Amino acid sequence: MTTVASAEPRAGGPDERAGAQERARGVRFVPGQPDMWVFVLFEALVFTSYFTVYVIRRTQSPDLFLQSQAHLDLRVGVFNTLVLLVSSWAVARCVQAAREGSFSAALNNAYLTMLFGFVFLVSKVLEWATEIEQGFGFTTDEFFSFYYFLTAIHFLHLLIGFVVLGVAVYEIRSPARRSQELVETCATYWHTIDFFWVLIFALLYVMR
Amino acid sequence: MSAATVRAVPEMPSGSLIRKIAWHWRHDDKRELWIGWWTLVIFYNLYGLLFFLIARTQPPPPPSLAPSEIVQWFDDRHYGLLYGYAFVSIVGGATAIMNATLAYTMRRMSVSRAFAYSYLVIYALATLPGMLIMGVACTVGAMRPDRDPELMSWLYDFAFLSFEGTMGVFLIGSLVWMVAVLLDENRVFPKWFGYLNLCNALTEVVVAPAWIFKRGVFAWDGAIAWWINMAVFVTYTTVFLTLLRKMIVREDFGSGPLPELESDHALEPAGALGAAR
Numbered sequence: 001m002t003t004v005a006s007a008e009p010r011a012g013g014p015d016e017r018a019g020a021q022e023r024a025r026g027v028r029f030v031p032g033q034p035d036m037w038v039f040v041l042f043e044a045l046v047f048t049s050y051f052t053v054y055v056i057r058r059t060q061s062p063d064l065f066l067q068s069q070a071h072l073d074l075r076v077g078v079f080n081t082l083v084l085l086v087s088s089w090a091v092a093r094c095v096q097a098a099r100e101g102s103f104s105a106a107l108n109n110a111y112l113t114m115l116f117g118f119v120f121l122v123s124k125v126l127e128w129a130t131e132i133e134q135g136f137g138f139t140t141d142e143f144f145s146f147y148y149f150l151t152a153i154h155f156l157h158l159l160i161g162f163v164v165l166g167v168a169v170y171e172i173r174s175p176a177r178r179s180q181e182l183v184e185t186c187a188t189y190w191h192t193i194d195f196f197w198v199l200i201f202a203l204l205y206v207m208r
Numbered sequence: 209m210s211a212a213t214v215r216a217v218p219e220m221p222s223g224s225l226i227r228k229i230a231w232h233w234r235h236d237d238k239r240e241l242w243i244g245w246w247t248l249v250i251f252y253n254l255y256g257l258l259f260f261l262i263a264r265t266q267p268p269p270p271p272s273l274a275p276s277e278i279v280q281w282f283d284d285r286h287y288g289l290l291y292g293y294a295f296v297s298i299v300g301g302a303t304a305i306m307n308a309t310l311a312y313t314m315r316r317m318s319v320s321r322a323f324a325y326s327y328l329v330i331y332a333l334a335t336l337p338g339m340l341i342m343g344v345a346c347t348v349g350a351m352r353p354d355r356d357p358e359l360m361s362w363l364y365d366f367a368f369l370s371f372e373g374t375m376g377v378f379l380i381g382s383l384v385w386m387v388a389v390l391l392d393e394n395r396v397f398p399k400w401f402g403y404l405n406l407c408n409a410l411t412e413v414v415v416a417p418a419w420i421f422k423r424g425v426f427a428w429d430g431a432i433a434w435w436i437n438m439a440v441f442v443t444y445t446t447v448f449l450t451l452l453r454k455m456i457v458r459e460d461f462g463s464g465p466l467p468e469l470e471s472d473h474a475l476e477p478a479g480a481l482g483a484a485r
Contacts, residue, residue, distance in 0.1 A: 033399055033400075034400070035398060035399035035400035035402070035403055036400075036403060038400035038403055038404060039400070039403035039404070039406060039407060042403075042404060042407045043407055043410075046407065046410075046411060046436065046440060049436045049439075050432060050436070053425050053431045053432055053436075057424075057425065138417075138420070139420060139421070142424060145417075145421070145424065145426060149414070149417065149426065149432070153410070153413070153414060156410065156413060157410070160406070
């Protein structure tokens, strides 16, 4: 939840205008469509259940998990995390620029978000290739099964994120559209997958 | 419409449930939709009863069982498999009514008819591996328990892999429904249900490792491949049954946006006030 002093509606239906009026009054509101927050909360529950299963299995075979974890390169995990955090920063700037009516800047920041997302995807594929080359595949042991599962399901969320960012770009590009609500909805999705990555990074690369 | 063609509809009787049902049967213009909805509710309850309690094929047994254990598994639920899947084969056709009712929601939307057609075709296919083929394989195993244990193992794997194989169908079906809901301008379902379809679709993806693993959380009986997936699916099914009921109540048989319920309008100011607080 955020408090915003002022924001002008660009386009959209009655719901969006009502939302903009609430913002103008300084009322607390949910950024973007409240509907997207159902996705955020539900996916948070699903990922929490995956993480819980991972932690339980880890406590049952701590030595195996520690030995296998040592084969991961922490620097790659840190790089992945930084890249995604910067992409989140870019999408936040995109939202801010769209709120201020600077659509050219908003568009540039949306493209920047895509660029950092793409860098993440490439670095993740390279990391997978390196691990497989060293003989650590999906079925090598339980740690690597979780490693490939969690990173792959996150990868899939990120791929969907490109479609979502495409919707944001589509909205920003034409003066006839420019729904601030949709841009914020797309940014909410992107922040969510960024947040999930931070947790995955902590569990797979850092937790000892 | 002329006065001569207006049909006089008597007031719904108060009192016994049977009289109310009779009134709905004779006078309710949403009769077919309610039949579809009740078919869905009854079918899902029957599905739970037959698969979980009578045939006892759900929750699924481990894929790592040895052939002798598999023979024992068939033996333990001999009559449950025979009677349970005999009943499944009788009620299996109800899926046609269910799928048609769900496809109707997409026909009521402002989107292309292609969504409803895709949904119908893909879920018609899902009935085969998810119910009928699995049921036939389990019945074949239970019918002659003195078969070679290797053959029983073959039937066991075939039955459960057939069931798992429907997940890709549910994945695409959920995505079709999601896109239809998000593009729809007739407000047939709330947008959050579109996003919930995405959640359901993504949990279908995680079933894929069940084709690779025989043990652990990713096997077909595992915590991730089955238990979490089933929890999401039950939530999703409960939600869509509730929303479908609400949609039928709101249905006006027009082609524009569905009218909102008066009770929802009454909630709006309170909701806004709640947000402001």
